[in-house]
Every structure is written in structure tokens, then in C-alpha cells.
Amino acid sequence: MTRLSYERYCAEIVTQTSLLVASLKDADLTTEVPSCPEWNVGQLLRHLGGVQRWAETLVRTRATEPIPEGGRDLAAYTDEDPAVVGPWLAEGAERLAETLRAAGPGTPVWTPVPDYGTTDFFVRRFTHETAIHRADATLALGLEYELDKEVAVDGIDEWMELGSLPLHFEVHPWMRELLGPGRTLHFHATDTPPEANAEWVVDLTGDVITWRRAHEKSAVAVRGPVTELLLAIYKRRPITDGPFKIFGDTELLDFWLERVDFG
Template sequence: MALPFDRYCMEITNQTDQLRAVIDGADLTTAVPTCPGWNVGQLARHIGGGQRWAAAAVQRRVQEPLPDDELEFRDLSLYVNEEPVELDFWLGVGAAQLAGALAAAGEGLPLWTPVPTMPTSDFYARRFANEVVVHRADATLALGKDYAVDAEVAADAIDEWLELGSLPVMFEHHPRTRELLGPGRTLHFHATDGLPDQHADWAIDLTGDVITWRRAAEDAAVTINGPLTELLLVIYRRRPLAEANIEILGDRELFEFWLDRVSFG
């Protein structure tokens, strides 16, 4: 993992607390454009429900999936009109439960996870930290507020997205992803505000039989330059290209094609 296990546990509560601050006093019925069909209150329920599900999985040391009826708040239509005070407290409890369960389990504990190649507690720590990072962006932007995230956290969220998207199993779950492969198809993301020791460059290679990526600054068919947080929002499709503060050099069509085909999350 790019960040220490304890850091992920801390970020689960830290990012959730920042989300709570963003929605404090806000209109929770505000629609979330990047999560079609949800309003801000429903988005918060999705986050807290997922955290409780993950906490249960870690606490029980699961070796197989939890029953479907334990997927809390799957039907978000029940949470159209949220009570702000109740929701705020509920979010805090869910984050604390998951962070506490992970801390008690420790790093590297063998567990069932939705991604068979990542079968330990590390998966839950990283995935649910970055889950809040990105969904906090959804809520923040929907409410017309400025979004910011720590550079290390933003870079790790990009790493995880690229790592999950390059898994060969994605070809089975999302066959359209295979259409990305072809000669000469390479991309380079460069964070213009990245510090030298962050190595905030990503090279993506689509020229082989599988998708590969690495932290590197390399010549590519298309290069995307922009602030780290902006790259995060664009890669996760939280910021439309027309509104993004980025520079695209080279094959723009390849970049747009890549964005369309990796929208698996």
C-alpha cells in the first residue's frame, strides 16, 4: 500500500469529519450530479451504510460475502428527506466503527474481499478511505463549495483507481474496457503542483494484452497536466473536461476514450 495502514484508518474518520463539516447547515435535498438519482443526504447514507458493512466484515473476520440483507441502505429512496442532526451523528458513528474495527484487526489480516487479488484487511482500509475522499468531492461540488484534499491522499486515490482499473478481471466484468488496448496508446498524467519527492506522474500503457501503469514521467500519445486535486477529479470523472483546469497535449480523443472506458466505479 502506498500509505501506512494506520494512515488509512485515520483518513476514514478524517475524511468523514470533513464531509460532515461540508454538509453542516446545507440543503440535504440538493441533487448530486456526479451520482445521478441521489441527493446529498442519500449520498451520506450510502457512505455511512458502506462503512457499517465493511466494519461488520472486518469484525467478523469474514471468509465469504456477508448476506445481501446486511447491505445497509441499499434502497436510498427511503432517505430523501434527512434530519441533519441525526445524519451528522450517524455518520460519525459509522466512521468510528470502521476505523476501530480495522485498528483491532491490524494490517494484513486474511479476509474475504470483493477483489480476490486483495484478500486482506488492507483492502478495506484503503478502499473505504478513498471512498470517502471521492464521495466528499461529490457532496462538496454539488453544494457549490471548494474541494481540497491532502496531496498524499489524492495521489494514493489515483494509484488505487489505476490499480483496480488495470486488473485483468475487469475485462470480464466490463468487457468494453478491453477496447482500450491498441498500438501507440499511452497516456501520461503530470501533477503541476507535485513535489519532487511525491513522483506525481503516472504513465499508462495500453499497447499490450493488459493495461499497465506506473509512477513515471514518460513520453506518451497524450499528456494531461494539471494540479493534483484537479487530476483526481478528472480521472474519477467528478469534473467534466470542459470545466477542468487541465492542459491536454496530444491525442485528446484517446484521453476521452480512456475516461469513457474506465468508468467502472
């Protein structure tokens, strides 16, 4: 399993933000975002720009402890202007990418997830934070969403990695209810080359959630395009709305989607 390169992540933060900004032309930013129901599109953009700036500050200062996270208090941003928020968002993404490049991979810095502790966490996390929030805004505005397949595959890998951390049981105790004998889920991307090995098994049969890239018979299997799989796993669109073929225990799939809580 190979991650994208550090430089590719830096470039994708800018690319995903640029694509998002380009979609804002003539957009009504007061449009509500179904996948983030507490926000409209303008507030979503302010959130994304705020957390990008937060990460940039952490990396630039080589923070050893947390600082207040930006992009949370959005009450003042209910009626945003694309001509204002678009350039602001693009500037923040450029600054974050430049700061990550200057710091380089493996540089120690505080991270919100214990045991990561380097710039490698932020460069990957903000690639996918940006790509998923671009989907939130794009879909809310009724536009088509496309994502490079390599980025989508890596996005699922990262979701699987972070979403299976044992700390979730402490934060979300109800996730323990997922565990049980025979509970396995298989996700299979149908539009990637065989060498990509874009198949994932989520294993809920032990004491913790585990996952692996594999082709294995499971209690339930979902086959579909990789970007659609990513959006469904992130609960950005109901899996019943996607172009999927689902085999096996659909109740387990629904239960898993109900209980998982990352991103």
C-alpha cells in the same frame, strides 16, 4: 512507490468523514448530486454510511464470504436531516476505523476483489471511498473541495491499480476496445514536490491495461493539480472544466474516460 501507513488510512477514514459532516451545516440534503445522478446528497450520505458499516461488519467478524452490502436501497432517504445523518455518519466512520485498528494490517478477511483478502484492502479502499464521496457532496452543495496531496496521490495509485485489473474485461467487455497500438496516456501532477514522483502512465498497447509511475512521452498528456487530476480520473468533473494543460491525442483521452469504469 509508497502507500500511506495503515494507521494513516484509519485516521483518514475519520478525517474525511468529519470534513464531510462539517460541510453539512445548513445544507439542503435534497440537492441532487450530479456525479451520482441517482442520488441526492442525503441519499449519498446514507450510501456512504451504509457501506462503511458493511465493511466494519466484514472486518469485525473476519468474514470468509460476502454478506449483503449496505447502503444500496436508498428510497427511504430522500429528505434527510443534517442533524440526524451527520452524527450517524461520523459514528459509523469511527467504528470502522476502530475495528480496522483492532484487526491490524494483514489480517485475513473476504474482499470483493479476488486475491486481496486482507484488511489492507478495506483500510485503503474506504479512505478513498470516503474522500471521493466527500467530493461528490461538497461539489453538489457548491462548496470548495480540498484534499491532502499525499492522499490524492495515493488515491490515483489505488484507482490505477484497481482500474487495470483484468477482471474488468469480464465485467465490462467494452473496456477491451481501449487496447491498441500507440495508446498511452500520461498524467502529471504539477503541485507536488519532485520526490513525490506524481506522474502516471497508462499503457493500452498490450493485451491488458497496465500502468506505471513514470515520466514518458505518451500519445496524450494531462498536466494539472493532483486533486483535480484525481477528480477528473474518477469522472467527478469533466476534464475540460479543470485547470489542465492537455497535449496530444485528445480523442484518445476522451475515449479512455468514456470507457474506464471504476469508482
